[in-house]
Amino acid sequence: xxxxxxxxxxxxxxxxxxxxxxxxxxxxxxxxxxxxxxxxxxxxxxxxxxxxxxxxxxxxxxxxxxxxxxxxxxxxxxxxxxxxxxxxxxxxxxxxxxxxxxxxxxxxxxxxxxxxxxxxxxxxxxxxxxxxxxxxxxxxxxxxxxxxxxxxxxxxxxxxxxxxxxxxxxxxxxxxxxxxxxxxxxxxxxxxxxxxxxxxxxxxxxxxxxxxxxxxxxxxxxxxxxxxxxxxxxxxxxxxxxxxxxxxxxxxxxxxxxxxxxxxxxxxxxxxxxxxxxxxxxxxxxxxxxxxxxxxxxxxxxxxxxxxxxxxxxxxxxxxxxxxxxxxxxxxxxxxxxxxx
Numbered sequence: 001x002x003x004x005x006x007x008x009x010x011x012x013x014x015x016x017x018x019x020x021x022x023x024x025x026x027x028x029x030x031x032x033x034x035x036x037x038x039x040x041x042x043x044x045x046x047x048x049x050x051x052x053x054x055x056x057x058x059x060x061x062x063x064x065x066x067x068x069x070x071x072x073x074x075x076x077x078x079x080x081x082x083x084x085x086x087x088x089x090x091x092x093x094x095x096x097x098x099x100x101x102x103x104x105x106x107x108x109x110x111x112x113x114x115x116x117x118x119x120x121x122x123x124x125x126x127x128x129x130x131x132x133x134x135x136x137x138x139x140x141x142x143x144x145x146x147x148x149x150x151x152x153x154x155x156x157x158x159x160x161x162x163x164x165x166x167x168x169x170x171x172x173x174x175x176x177x178x179x180x181x182x183x184x185x186x187x188x189x190x191x192x193x194x195x196x197x198x199x200x201x202x203x204x205x206x207x208x209x210x211x212x213x214x215x216x217x218x219x220x221x222x223x224x225x226x227x228x229x230x231x232x233x234x235x236x237x238x239x240x241x242x243x244x245x246x247x248x249x250x251x252x253x254x255x256x257x258x259x260x261x262x263x264x265x266x267x268x269x270x271x272x273x274x275x276x277x278x279x280x281x282x283x284x285x286x287x288x289x290x291x292x293x294x295x296x297x298x299x300x301x302x303x304x305x306x307x308x309x310x311x312x313x314x315x316x317x318x319x320x321x322x323x324x325x326x327x328x329x330x331x332x333x334x335x336x337x338x339x340x341x
Contacts, residue, residue, distance in 0.1 A: 043136040043143045046159070050184030051129035055079070056219045057152070061123055061211045063302070070309065072123050077219045082122055091324055095122070096224045103225050104324060104332065128189040128211040132177050135161045149178035151187035152213045156180045161191070188212045247272045250337065251317055255290045257335045258283050270339040275332065283333050284308055284323035291319055313340050 058075045074084040080098045085091075093111055094101040100111030135141045146158040161175035175191035190210040246256060247266040259276030266272050280286070288298065288310050296312040296319060312319045320336040 045145075045157075046133060046136060046179070047184060048129055048133045051132060051179065051186040052126035053183060054125050054180075054185040054213065054216070057125070057216045058214045058219060059124055059212060060214055061128070061209070063209045074122065074124055075219050075222070076122070076124055077221055081222050082124070083222050084122060084124075092225065093122075094222060094225055096222055099224070101225050108225050125186050125211070125213070128177075128209075129186045131191065131209075132159070132161070132175065132186065132189060135175065149187070151178050152216050154180050154185075154187055154213075154216060155182075156187050186211070186213075246274060250274075253294060253314070254317060254319060254337050255287070255294060257287055257321075257333055259333055262332075272337045274335045276335075278331050278333055281331055283331055284310065284321055287321055287333065287335075288312065291321075316340055 055076060055078050059073070061072045061074070063070045070086065072084050072086045074082060076082040080095050083092060083094045090104065092103040094103075102109050102111040135143065142162045144160045144162075146160050149156045149158045156178040159177045159179060161177075175189065177186060177190075178188040179185070180187055188211060190208065192208040245261065245264065247264040249266050249269070250264075250272050257274055257276055258280070259278030262275045262277060264272075264274045291312050292298070294314070296314045296317075298310060299313050299318075300309075300311045302309050308323045310321045312321070316339065318338050318340045320338075322334040322336075324332045324334075
């Protein structure tokens with residue numbers, strides 16, 4: 001959820017939101033057409049309880065910025081019966097009857113949820129429902145309905161959100177959602193930050209998030225993992241080398257990452273990938289400091305259900321450092337170096 005909050009929370013902070021987690025009163029399933037400001041007719045057609053009501057569904061969510069995209073695929077049987085899979089870093093998370101599990105690097109470990117139902121790890125429908133409802137509490141936000149939509153075979157109504165034109169020099173936010181006509185459940189959501197001085201200062205210009213229901217129905221009860229599903233294996237090229245060294249051609253101005261190298265490969269003449277294990281949970285923070293000591297500047301920084309992501313640049317090279325924590329077993333640090341631009 002952390003990567004989502006970086007983008008979605010920006011407008012509320014800049015415009016003085018009174019909080020986006022409070023549900024509005026239940027309303028009819030389809031909202032009237034036309035433009036409205038937050039809290040008037042189109043917004044009144046939205047209810048957090050209804051937007052987050054979907055069960056037995058699969059979904060895909062993404063968060064992207066500065067050329068990097070983090071993707072989560074999930075299957076939800078119920079509020080405490082779901083699993084998600086992500087890559088880069090590769091991890092699977094499970095909620096089985098309220099008990100959490102994580103699968104990474106061939107290991108199954110216990111997962112502690114920040115909320116009783118694991119919503120911050122699930123990063124599913126309710127997360128994006130809260131983002132959409134949050135806009136209804138921001139003064140000046142315009143919410144419009146813009147005709148029908150259809151997602152995963154379910155008919156819905158399109159909602160469009162736009163920040164006030166007066167705020168354009170500071171921050172521009174846009175969002176589009178498809179809400180089911182019958183149930184009021186959120187079927188898809190996408191938002192972005194196309195411009196504004198505040199967005200530029202926070203390195204959020206061009207940041208996007210999205211959520212799409214891929215299918216409704218057919219999701220069985222989720223079983224506790226006993227071995228890692230093949231889809232959660234670390235996805236590095238088949239010719240990736242393994243050993244103590246860095247990949248051939250690794251730039252000399254980039255300090256060596258800490259830890260034991262699991263795989264190292266030159267992805268091309270201008271891109272290198274290294275994956276390491278490290279017992280110290282502060283490995284990424286220490287590596288970021290080492291990079292800053294070499295003249296690199298932090299461009300973006302975010303937290304996700306899978307771990308922490310930091311992008312740095314010195315103008316000629318870009319370094320993407322991703323850390324995934326394994327409870328009681330240290331961390332996995334993945335470092336991708338490429339030429340900037």
